Amino acid sequence: MDLLTNPVIVLLLVLAGIVILSAATRALRLYAGRDYFKDKVVILTGASRGIGRELALALAKQGAHLVLAARSADQLDAVAKACRDINATIDVITVPTDVTDEAQLTRLIKATLNRFGRIDILLSNAGILQGGVVAEMDFNSIRRQIEVNLIAGMRLVQLVLPPMLAQGEGHVVLMASAGGRHSMPYITGYCASKHGLVGFGEGLRREVAGKGIGMLTVKPGFAATDMVTSAEPAYRKMGFQMIPPERIARRTLAAVILGRREITIGLVENVAQWSSATAPVLGDLFWRLFMPAEFPELLSKQKTE
């Protein structure tokens, strides 16, 4: 009884109550939306491996019809087969696409509409990373990251919006990065492209509000895919955990069902983002104090193309 007169204990109990209540509400909403993806037509770019592959498998499990796009036709076919093996009731097509090629993007949209007659969800996930020292690196490498990660994503959104607006519903998901709110040294071109994508998503969300279009921007921390192979030891030294790509897929689909606008995946990444927004000096200090000596060299080797 005495405990309940202690304001600190009461505050802790209230906080615990809020946490439990919000977790229970979230679980109930996810349960209610368990059929959300069933028979939805989803275009997924960057579907040939990594996070995209996991998204494809998770969507297949939940009954979505899939249009899988990336450049590597063989890898796409393997992912399509794995999706059909998971769920024989879904329709899966592959459309080998370089997202930086306008004609190929148009073909992707046409192939989807010809086969399914509608586009319910765009998951713009294709991306590349090229590390390097700004003062020394080839500028074409920065330009290419902007083209693949930002310009192609924006153009694809522009192409899917007319059919979605005509349907009166749709959902756009942009796979950005925690680096889209907290930039890291030696991958500045990548971070700049992701900042652009986050900014595009924020503005577009406000533009399509009330028109039946949902907008989600996903900002994952580091995940163990081709994108971190060289740099992983340096990231680990700094306390970043490698997030399993399956978790990113699971969190992304849950965020669509819950109607979330922006999510950041990763504890350190959430703190880093907060520091960038409110106290950039803290972020600068973190990098000054904790960046391992080998970081520039390892990050300069990190190239996915």
Ligand SMILES: NC(=O)c1ccc[n+]([C@@H]2O[C@H](COP(=O)([O-])OP(=O)(O)OC[C@H]3O[C@@H](n4cnc5c(N)ncnc54)[C@H](OP(=O)(O)O)[C@@H]3O)[C@@H](O)[C@H]2O)c1
């Ligand atoms: N891994 C991480 O730590 C991390 C963290 C935050 C955000 N992300 C983001 O998550 C997304 C997926 O990354 P990931 O980690 O899965 O990387 P990944 O394993 O290297 O996969 C990248 C995917 O993008 C596709 N792609 C690249 N260039 C393309 C192009 N020009 N046209 C079409 N497809 C292209 C690749 O397919 P093809 O080569 O077959 O074309 C591949 O399917 C990216 O947007 C990335 O920025 C990753």
